[in-house]
Amino acid sequence: MLSKAERTRQYIVEKTAPVFNERGYAGTSINDLTEATGLSKGSIYGNFENKDEVALAAFDYNFGQIIHYLKSEMTTRETIIEKLLVYPDTYRNFLELPFLKAGCPVLNTSTEADDTHPLLREKAANALAFWKSSVERLIQKGIELGEIKPDTNAPAFAVVLMSLVEGAVMQAKVTRQVEPLQVSMDYLSRIIRELGA
Template sequence: MKKGDRTREHIIMKSAAIFNQRGYAGTSLNDIIADTGIKKGGIYRHFTSKDEIALEAYNYAASLVSGKFAEAVDQEQSASGRLLAFFRVYEDVVDNPPFIGGCPMQNTAVESVDTHAELYGRARQGLHTFLDMMKSIIRDGIKAGEFRGDLDSDALASFAFSLLEGGILLSKLDGDNKHMLMNTASFAFYLQNCCLKNS
């Protein structure tokens, strides 16, 4: 990798953590300069604006979390286990989140819904990417005979992702992982008693 590419990647990685913790509005170019150790001119050699940095930073953070989801899912054989793997990625969201500051999609969506159309679009795209991953797992579970044939994959994916994101938000707000753990246990119970073919 060329020096210029390494510098650009360094700016993105450092900025991703800042944006995910402080938000777009709460992050200034001076914050990025301070955290990267790169002067303003150096930043502008690689990016035209704070907006461009924020979009690239979101892509980086989201891809990192997506990779951790994929890694956790790949370790499971059953469809139920694969769905619950999403929750395990965030089981210690208070002290050890998969990316500093919590869920990039959630943080970005909450801040940008009425303020930054491009960032909001990225978060919305992330939502659909994760929902599609879950729906694919559910459909595979139906085909394999693990889940009931009449199971609505859209509804179950939406329910699962709502529990996941709600658990992240409540745990962060309360400073206690119990909300994520309770949501995980509740979802496991629901899968066992309402979704399995022989339940």
């Protein structure tokens, strides 16, 4: 069971993670955190060293939410191709997923932190690396199972998949139109299906 402190920490992270994703690190103030949690400043600082630590934990939480969602969706699918299709299927409707409403945290954090916040940058880079190897592993397995063409370049496909997803999310968020998303996810779905042996 979680201690009181661990529960509060968890609570703070859950309540503030969407705020960080929406407003960014520099755009989120400690006041925003107290408003989101209903807790006092002292309480935030009683449970976290500083704003950085909250932001880093919030990123982990946000990314964890996505991972968890994708994983659980994949378990409902039978074939590798269908599992890979979870990506376009998920991001196609990202605006309706509460943890993606404000956009993909990997994208948001990457663009903000790359030149300004080394620790967040590293978290985002690690998240991308994790994502990439997850896709690669799926493809590898598909090849082994004879589902996917054996000459498929897994690392390259992973990168293209991620580019398409993040580039489309960015366009959809800022234009407030679903078209770029649908178009890109349709395209991604098609090239995933074309992996089939």
